Amino acid sequence: MEKEQLEENWEPALSNSRLSVPNWHTPSPKISFDRMTIVGDLTKDKAQYMADLLGNHTSVQLWDCMTHKFRGRIFTDKIYIEHDRFKADAWDRRNFRIEFNPNNLTADEMLWLKKNILVALENVGFTRLDLAFDFEKDLSDFFIMSDKALKKTVFYGRDGKAETKYFGVRDSDRFVRIYNKKQERKDNADIEMELEDFWRFEIEIKRTMVDEWKNCFEDFSVIQPNYTLIENDSDRHSVMAVLFDEQEWGRMNRKKKYKIKKILKEISPVDLTNLMKLSLREQENKLQKQIDFWLS
Incomplete structure (x- = not known):
């Protein structure tokens, strides 16, 4: 039953599915969490359990292995894990970190991660969520208007048009990317998409702002x-x-x-702000269920 509910709440991200011809007048974004970082504490009494689990699993690759730390990847680089007890104690933070794109995991892989890794951790929580809005529309000339000063960095393609825009500072609690997802897939994976345009508006939310993901862009507008x-x-x-x-x-x-x-x-x-807020509200319960799945 849990697996069926999981598959129901986790539709593939737009980038992983065939897309229809875009509606230019009312672009409706597909929303997903494109990346998650979960942290927790691996206590000393669970250290041997974790060592046996990871050391004997054929889909786990480990390196930098010592008694107090290790790093690794699971399911052919789909999941990154890191444990460092000494560093965590020195910086007063949790000692086990897990990073992954939930859109790349199968239901079985999600359940394995939850029932084998997360079950052994205490004080589990999120420290990063990347909230992605996928548009079948060219966003190259869109701009973020905010009451706060936002550093803007733009990278241009060969045709002179903007292909990637960054708003904010990467180390801050919120960092925004607007980029040509179609071109990125072609450059990184040599995948040609049939869509005329496919752009992603992505908000990287970290630390104290993670709990406010539903209101992560209440203070700015997305305009053309x-x-x-x-x-x-x-x-x-x-x-x-x-x-x-x-x-x-x-x-x-x-x-x-x-x-x-x-x-x-x-x-x-064109002002995409209200459309994005409305779309987020419509999918809020589904996105919240995904968060609850990992924390329950």
Whole structure:
């Protein structure tokens, strides 16, 4: 019964399935957790159990093995595990870490991980969730508008169009990526997709923000600004500065920020924010069941 419920709650990510022709007017994203990091404590009385389990399993590869630490991969690199008792004590953190993409695991593999690894750990919890929104739409000219200063990094493809955008700092509790998933699959796995466009909006949520994953983008908007629509030269230059220089936002006073935000909304023919929030609410229970599965 547990396996059937698991398969029902875990549909494949959009990137793993055939896709229909996109609806350009009402793009509806498929949402999934693209990566999870679970931590817990492996107590000394369970150390021998874990050593026997991992040492005798044909799908486990271990290295850096010592009495107090080891690293390894399970099911042909699908799951990464790491244990270091001394480092955990020094940094006052849990000593066992598990990283995986749940979309890449079969139901049997998930159950094995839960019933053999997680069962031996105490104080189990999440320290990272990557929440992915998959769109059958070109997101290369979309921009995140936030009350907070967000560092922006853009990488361009051979055609001069943006292929990857980063918003924020990687070591922070929230880091956003917008990238051409279709091109990534072609570059990394030489897989050609039939879709005209396939882009991913991904929010990497870590540490204290993990418990607030449902509200992880309440403070920013995802818009498609067209600065050429602005007739006033001064306003157009101000908007261009914000779009192309992440430090410009921090130089503006509160009154100027309010004005620029208002202009950005007026010149953005598409605002994905409400659609993403609505889509997340519609799939919230299913996503929560996935989290509960690992913690129960």
